[in-house]
Amino acid sequence: MSNPMFEMRLYLLQRLTAILMLPMVIGHLATILYATRSELTAASILERTQSSPWLVVFYTAFVVLVSIHAPLGLRKIMGEWLRFSPKLANRISVLLCLGFLGLGLRGVWALTGAAMP
Amino acid sequence: MPHLTVRIWRGADEGEYQSFSVPMRENQTVLDVVSEVQRSQDQSLSYRFACRVGVCGSCAMMVNGKPRWTCRTHIRSLKSGVVTIAPLRNMPRIKDLVTDMSGFIDKWGKAGNVFESERDRRDAPVAVDPSSPRRKAADAAIECINCGVCHAACDVVSWNDSYLGPAALNRAWSLVNDERHSRKKETMAAAMGDGGCGNCHSQGNCMAACPIGLSPTRSIAGLKKMSLMSLLGGSDV
Numbered sequence: 001m002s003n004p005m006f007e008m009r010l011y012l013l014q015r016l017t018a019i020l021m022l023p024m025v026i027g028h029l030a031t032i033l034y035a036t037r038s039e040l041t042a043a044s045i046l047e048r049t050q051s052s053p054w055l056v057v058f059y060t061a062f063v064v065l066v067s068i069h070a071p072l073g074l075r076k077i078m079g080e081w082l083r084f085s086p087k088l089a090n091r092i093s094v095l096l097c098l099g100f101l102g103l104g105l106r107g108v109w110a111l112t113g114a115a116m117p
Numbered sequence: 118m119p120h121l122t123v124r125i126w127r128g129a130d131e132g133e134y135q136s137f138s139v140p141m142r143e144n145q146t147v148l149d150v151v152s153e154v155q156r157s158q159d160q161s162l163s164y165r166f167a168c169r170v171g172v173c174g175s176c177a178m179m180v181n182g183k184p185r186w187t188c189r190t191h192i193r194s195l196k197s198g199v200v201t202i203a204p205l206r207n208m209p210r211i212k213d214l215v216t217d218m219s220g221f222i223d224k225w226g227k228a229g230n231v232f233e234s235e236r237d238r239r240d241a242p243v244a245v246d247p248s249s250p251r252r253k254a255a256d257a258a259i260e261c262i263n264c265g266v267c268h269a270a271c272d273v274v275s276w277n278d279s280y281l282g283p284a285a286l287n288r289a290w291s292l293v294n295d296e297r298h299s300r301k302k303e304t305m306a307a308a309m310g311d312g313g314c315g316n317c318h319s320q321g322n323c324m325a326a327c328p329i330g331l332s333p334t335r336s337i338a339g340l341k342k343m344s345l346m347s348l349l350g351g352s353d354v
């Protein structure tokens with residue numbers, strides 16, 4: 001890469017997203033536990049999620065963080081274990097990032113669509 | 118007298134193991150065994166050593182798959198009737214047990230390992246406080262004698278040609294903590310560049326293998342922390 005600090009910046013980005021995701025993972029698990037333990041039906045869960053702008057913000061941020069964090073980790077695995085060239089690993093990582101973003105945001109939209117402005 | 122089976126790598130990158138049978142002795146190191154083979158069975162066997170007492174670090178080889186100083190490894194401690202001896206990992210092989218260490222040494226240079234001072238003989242020496250945190254960090258890393266054992270133990274070195282490796286980065290860590298070193302910024306830039314500390318997985322193979330108990334892992338963790346601080350704008354290098 002032209003910038004010698006490129007790798008270090010990606011490293012920083014991966015650590016920062018990890019730190020931000022940590023409380024969100026706990027929040028996400030708590031939400032799931034609550035939803036499954038409280039004997040809510042799928043319909044009533046959807047009813048609640050679709051009326052919550054807070055959930056839109058939470059899960060949109062979560063999806064964005066995951067889409068940055070996960071491909072960076074996979075990129076290292078592709079380089080070190082699968083011996084992909086840096087160029088190939090970079091390209092696949094960008095595709096993964098876009099894929100995670102697309103799937104994740106579509107999920108957020110489905111869960112909370114009605115709450116969107 | 119009971120005998121020990123020793124399998125020794127012969128050749129360069131291409132080659133094969135050759136088996137020798139060596140008398141087992143009461144007190145016998147792996148280096149003793151290699152020397153005995155060379156003296157009494159095959160004089161063409163090539164290997165390196167110098168001090169024979171764990172000072173110089175030149176006798177490092179892979180013993181049963183682990184990098185070790187052969188003069189400090191007792192056959193008894195291996196608890197195995199068959200000993201497999203190969204040249205150090207992660208370095209090109211020259212002949213038999215001798216590796217080409219120039220790539221390893223070049224990486225030291227790439228990690229900004231050269232000490233530089235802006236002072237000359239007319240200046241008073243810097244008063245270094247031995248109890249300051251930075252000096253303690255430098256002291257913890259400084260005893261390295263470039264034996265290459267940690268470099269051979271590191272998987273990331275084997276996966277990534279550009280990775281500088283534990284020994285070179287450990288050296289960089291002792292320099293960025295040395296208040297007399299005038300090129301800390303350059304050393305830091307090298308240590309956090311593409312082949313630098315961000316590649317380390319922090320799993321400590323290097324630390325477990327270092328014969329003098331240094332922890333390149335901890336040094337590299339220190340470099341990582343410093344790099345992140347400097348990228349975030351709070352550098353104290």
Ligand code: SF4
Nearest residue numbers: 261262264265267327
């Ligand atoms: S850190 Fe230890 S194992 Fe690594 S080169 Fe220095 S002395 Fe050898």
Ligand code: SF4
Nearest residue numbers: 271317318320321323
């Ligand atoms: S801790 Fe880092 S330098 Fe040491 S062996 Fe593991 S990856 Fe290599």
Ligand code: FES
Nearest residue numbers: 169171174176188
């Ligand atoms: S020969 Fe010097 S350390 Fe082994």
